[in-house]
Structure formats: structure tokens, C-alpha cells
Amino acid sequence: MPERLGPPREKPLFSRVALVGLGLIGSSIARAVRHLNLAGTIVAIDQDEGVVARVKELGLAEEATTDAAAGVADADLVVICVPVGAYGAVAAAISKSLKPGAIISDVGSVKASVIAQVQPHLPQGVFFVPAHPVAGTEHSGPDAGFSTLFFNRWCILTPPEGTPDEAVERVREFWSAMGSNVEVMTAQHHDLVLAITSHVPHLIAYNIVGTAADLETVTQSEVIKFSAGGFRDFTRIAASDPTMWRDVFLHNREAVLEMLGRLNEDIALLARAIRWGEGDKLFELFTRTRAIRRGIISVGQETPEPDFGRRRDGQ
Ligand SMILES: NC(=O)C1=CN([C@@H]2O[C@H](COP(=O)(O)OP(=O)(O)OC[C@H]3O[C@@H](n4cnc5c(N)ncnc54)[C@H](O)[C@@H]3O)[C@@H](O)[C@H]2O)C=CC1
Numbered sequence: 001m002p003e004r005l006g007p008p009r010e011k012p013l014f015s016r017v018a019l020v021g022l023g024l025i026g027s028s029i030a031r032a033v034r035h036l037n038l039a040g041t042i043v044a045i046d047q048d049e050g051v052v053a054r055v056k057e058l059g060l061a062e063e064a065t066t067d068a069a070a071g072v073a074d075a076d077l078v079v080i081c082v083p084v085g086a087y088g089a090v091a092a093a094i095s096k097s098l099k100p101g102a103i104i105s106d107v108g109s110v111k112a113s114v115i116a117q118v119q120p121h122l123p124q125g126v127f128f129v130p131a132h133p134v135a136g137t138e139h140s141g142p143d144a145g146f147s148t149l150f151f152n153r154w155c156i157l158t159p160p161e162g163t164p165d166e167a168v169e170r171v172r173e174f175w176s177a178m179g180s181n182v183e184v185m186t187a188q189h190h191d192l193v194l195a196i197t198s199h200v201p202h203l204i205a206y207n208i209v210g211t212a213a214d215l216e217t218v219t220q221s222e223v224i225k226f227s228a229g230g231f232r233d234f235t236r237i238a239a240s241d242p243t244m245w246r247d248v249f250l251h252n253r254e255a256v257l258e259m260l261g262r263l264n265e266d267i268a269l270l271a272r273a274i275r276w277g278e279g280d281k282l283f284e285l286f287t288r289t290r291a292i293r294r295g296i297i298s299v300g301q302e303t304p305e306p307d308f309g310r311r312r313d314g315q
Pocket residue numbers: 020021022023024025026045046047048051068081082083084086089090107108109110132133134135136137138139140141142241244248
């Protein structure tokens with residue numbers, strides 16, 4: 001038992017939890033739920049037969065299947081953990097077999113689009129409480145997960161209007177039990193905040209690594225050999241899953257474009273300051289951003305370096 005997750009519960013929070021998508025996030029939830037006894041039974045559902053076979057080998061769930069409709073039947077909690085472009089297909093596949101009173105949740109990095117994709121399929125009497133654990137790595141698949149991934153990380157809930165408080169509280173309890181700090185906000189606000197704190201930084205990483213790779217006058221081996229810490233960090237982020245991130249950008253289009261527009265304006269100002277030798281402008285910005293970083297560390301939200309992204313407990 002990873003010590004910081006605490007002891008298992010005497011009584012599970014949910015009797016049957018179905019996880020749809022057993023990649024990095026789904027398998028991390030399975031591991032944490034198992035360690036903490038948050039579910040009587042874990043059902044793993046994945047469209048990829050290889051993933052289902054691996055889930056069985058790793059013993060991540062009591063049941064594992066490619067059949068989403070059969071897998072969610074009788075579940076009290078269903079957590080969708082697939083790339084955000086696949087939510088509509090998953091919701092359509094499971095809608096008819098959801099049990100009355102079931103809570104549907106998810107982990108998608110984008111929220112307004114997933115609500116738009118899922119809600120039309122949900123029958124009366126099931127409750128949708130979307131969630132986004134702001135925790136992850138550049139790795140994917142069932143072997144990449146670990147039970148402490150969500151410990152001391154934020155998890156944002158974005159319940160649509162009219163969601164009963166009891167459903168929200170049950171999902172809050174689920175994430176709190178896994179060690180997350182839970183906050184509630186609207187899906188629209190979530191998408192705006194995450195566009196600047198997560199989505200655009202990933203786009204910049206993909207872009208800078210791509211630009212460096214395309215340079216004619218600098219060789220690939222020079223890029224690797226002389227990459228200082230900053231560029232190396234970008235290469236880690238730029239190794240993130242292509243399907244997942246393609247979907248994030250296509251499903252948070254407006255907020256990402258808005259933030260990119262702002263960023264382009266600010267970069268133009270920086271280029272101008274460099275061109276005209278306006279060192280005071282550069283110095284003022286760098287002083288301000290250093291204070292922001294130090295503020296982040298002092299409120300305890302800093303990512304431990306350099307091992308972020310690696311398994312912390314070997315699980
Ligand atoms: N990777 C990260 O760092 C984080 C990811 N997220 C979100 O979590 C979700 C999952 O991401 P990962 O676990 O990283 O992805 P992953 O690529 O590791 O796993 C996704 C799994 O979903 C399965 N899948 C895809 N379409 C499916 C379908 N229609 N039906 C059933 N299974 C299907 C795939 O076979 C795969 O096993 C995404 O929505 C992502 O935005 C949230 C926080 C962090």
C-alpha cells in the first residue's frame with residue numbers, strides 16, 4: 001500500500017464501478033480504487049482487446065470486457081476515461097444499459113464539449129458529474145498508470161446546471177479519497193483556464209520540438225546534445241499522446257484560439273523589445289514571472305522535479 005494514500009476503507013464508496021478506457025488515467029483510477037477499497041467490484045471496459053488482455057494480466061479489475069453496454073450494466077459509478085473525441089460514441093453505446101440512479105463521470109481534459117457529447121444520450125434518472133483530474137504524464141496505456149497519480153493534485157468538477165448536490169458530493173468524495181483537492185466550476189470557465197495553463201503549453205512544446213527538428217542548419221544530434229533543461233522539458237511534454245492531444249485541441253478550439261491570439265500579441269511585443277534593445281521591458285517581465293513561479297512553489301502546487309511523470313511508487 002503506498003503510504004500516502006492512507007488505509008483502505010472498511011466499506012466501499014460504490015458497490016460497482018465501471019471504468020471505460022484503461023489507459024494512463026483509467027488504470028491509475030483502477031489501482032487507487034483497488035488500494036483504497038473504493039469499489040466492491042471494478043469493471044474495466046476498453047475497445048482494444050490488447051488492453052483488456054493486459055488489464056487481466058495486471059489484475060486491475062474483477063471483470064474486463066470490450067463490450068461497453070454489458071460492462072456498465074448495474075454499475076453505480078461509470079467513469080469515462082477515453083480521448084475526448086470518443087465520448088459521443090461511448091455515451092451512445094452505454095446509454096441503454098445504465099442503471100437508474102447511476103452516476104456518470106469522466107476525466108476529460110476538456111469539459112464543455114464532453115457535456116455536449118454525453119448529455120443528449122443520458123436517460124432520465126442518471127446523473128452526470130464531469131471531472132478533470134489535473135494530473136498526468138506523457139505516458140499512455142495500462143502499464144503507465146500508478147495509484148498515487150492523483151495524490152495532492154487538483155480535480156475540477158463541472159456539474160451541469162440541475163445536477164443534484166448528492167451526486168456531486170459522491171464524486172467529490174471519490175476524488176478526495178484518492179488524495180485530490182477538489183474544486184467546482186463551470187465547464188466554460190474550466191476550458192478557458194485550462195487552455196492557458198495546460199493546452200497552449202502543450203501546443204508550444206509540440207511546436208518548438210517540431211521547429212527544432214525541421215531546422216536545416218542545425219542537426220538533430222546537435223539539438224539533442226546541446227539541449228539545456230528547458231528544451232528537454234519541452235521534449236517530455238511533446239512526447240504526450242497524439243490522439244489525446246489532437247482531440248483536446250479540436251474540442252477546446254475557441255478557448256485555445258483566444259489564448260493563442262493573446263500569446264501571439266505578447267510574443268510580438270517581446271520580439272520588438274529584443275529588436276530595439278529595450279532591456280528594461282524584458283527585465284520587468286522576467287522579474288514578474290519569477291515571482292509567479294516562487295508563489296506557485298510557496299502554495300505547495302509545484303511539481304517535484306526532475307522525476308515528475310515517473311511512477312512514484314512502482315505500481
Ligand atoms: N494523459 C494525461 O496526462 C491526462 C489525460 N486526461 C484525460 O484522460 C482521458 C484518457 O487519457 P489517457 O488515459 O492518457 O489515454 P490513454 O491513451 O492512455 O488511454 C485511453 C484508452 O481509451 C481506450 N479507448 C479509446 N476509445 C475508446 C472507446 N470508444 N471505447 C472504449 N475504449 C476506448 C483506448 O483503447 C485506451 O486504452 C482523456 O480524455 C484525457 O484528456 C486527463 C488528465 C491527464
